Amino acid sequence: xxxxxxxxxxxxxxxxxxxxxxxRSLDFQATTMFWYRQFxxxxxxxxxxxxxxxxxxxxxxxxxxxxxxxxxxxxxxTLTVTSxxxxxxxxxICSARTGGxxxxxxxxxxxxxx
Amino acid sequence: GxxxxxxxxxxxxxxxxxxxxxxxxxxxxxxxxxWYVQYPGEGLQLLLKATKADDKGSNKGFEATYRKETxxxxxxxxxxxxxxxxxxxCALTGQGAQKLVFGQGTRLTINP
Numbered sequence: 012x013x014x015x016x017x018x019x020x021x022x023x024x025x026x027x028x029x030x031x032x033x034x035r036s037l038d039f040q041a042t043t044m045f046w047y048r049q050f051x052x053x054x055x056x057x058x059x060x061x062x063x064x065x066x067x068x069x070x071x072x073x074x075x076x077x078x079x080x081x082x083x084x085x086x087x088x089t090l091t092v093t094s095x096x097x098x099x100x101x102x103x104i105c106s107a108r109t110g111g112x113x114x115x116x117x118x119x120x121x122x123x124x125x
Numbered sequence: 126g127x128x129x130x131x132x133x134x135x136x137x138x139x140x141x142x143x144x145x146x147x148x149x150x151x152x153x154x155x156x157x158x159x160w161y162v163q164y165p166g167e168g169l170q171l172l173l174k175a176t177k178a179d180d181k182g183s184n185k186g187f188e189a190t191y192r193k194e195t196x197x198x199x200x201x202x203x204x205x206x207x208x209x210x211x212x213x214x215c216a217l218t219g220q221g222a223q224k225l226v227f228g229q230g231t232r233l234t235i236n237p
Contacts, residue, residue, distance in 0.1 A: 015168055047227075054129065055214065055227035104169070114225070116161075116168035 014038055015107050017117025024095055025125055032090045032120045034105035040085035041107035045114075046078075049102040058103075061088050095124045127152040127219045131228035138205055139236050146200040146213055146231050148189075154220030158182075158191055158198040161214040163230075169214060172200075207235045 014037040024030050034044055042063050047055045059080050061067040067080035077099075079091040088107075092099055104119040132147040150156065157176045161169040173182030175191035175198065182189050187202045198215060215228040 017168070020166075045225075049230075052133075052229055054229045057224055057226075060224075106169070114171070116163075116170070118163075118166060118168045 015041075015105065015115045015117045017105050017120055019120060020118060021121045021123075023123045023125065026096050027094055030092045030095055030122060032092075032103055032105075032122075034088045034090070034107065034117050036086045036107045036115070039107075039109050039115075041088075041109065042085065043108045044082060044088040045106045045108070046080060046088075046090050047104045047106070049104065055104065058090075092122065095122070097124045100124045127156065127217060127226045129215050129217055129226055129228035131213075131215050131231050133229075134231040135234060136231060137234045137236065140207055141204045142235075144200070144202040144205045144209075144233070146215075146233070148198045148200065148215035148228060150196050150198065150215075150217050152196075152217055152219050152226075155193075156217040156219050158189070159216040159218075159225070160187070160189055160198070160200050161216060161227075163212045163214070165211070172213070205233075205235050207237050209233060210235045 016035045018033045044061050046058045049055045058073045059067045059069045061080045061082035063082050069075045082088040100123050106116045128151045130149050159174045160172040162172045163169045173184040175182040178193040180191045189198050189200045212230045212232050214230045216225045
């Protein structure tokens with residue numbers, strides 16, 4: 012089946028630094044990618060929807076200036092957590108949608124901000 | 126808004142035991158319902174789905190029936206294996222919506 016590669020799988024950073032997470036569709040073109048966040052014992056929450064070549068659409072309550080999403084090509088979307096703080100520590104996961112409307116997920120990134 | 130509630134984990138069972146992971150939902154209209162599974166180190170994968178009331182989704186020995194009267198979509202398997210150890214997510218898309226709404230996930234561990 013289709014593969015979505017998410018990198019890194021785990022990152023630890025200092026408070027105030029920025030972290031970039033990459034999401035690549037390896038064997039298909041993804042016009043739409045989604046970014047989710049999961050806090051411990053809570054649901055996966057949709058953060059934003061990104062369409063190739065256009066600005067991302069953010070869910071209510073998600074700061075677009077803090078969580079920068081770039082979807083520059085049909086196979087790559089990036090999420091940058093700017094000026095990260097301990098409360099941003101979470102599990103981030105991306106998904107990509109094929110032209111046939113199927114969804115495939117990355118394996119997730121565990122972010123820990125010290 | 127739409128929401129999904131799963132039974133809290135973690136769940137630990139012995140091999141060949143019967144599995145039930147409860148899932149209930151709140152949604153207007155007629156959502157589509159899904160179970161996703163995440164094996165260690167991998168992305169979420171669609172396990173099964175049901176798109177209308179009384180539909181039964183099944184895959185790899187797992188089953189779930191769309192029960193509108195109880196707003197439930199419980200996951201069951203008659204005899205679990207060690208390889209079923211994973212995190213299981215119940216999810217829905219609301220009628221006419223494209224976004225997936227997830228439950229919090231249930232970690233399942235099967236001991237030999």
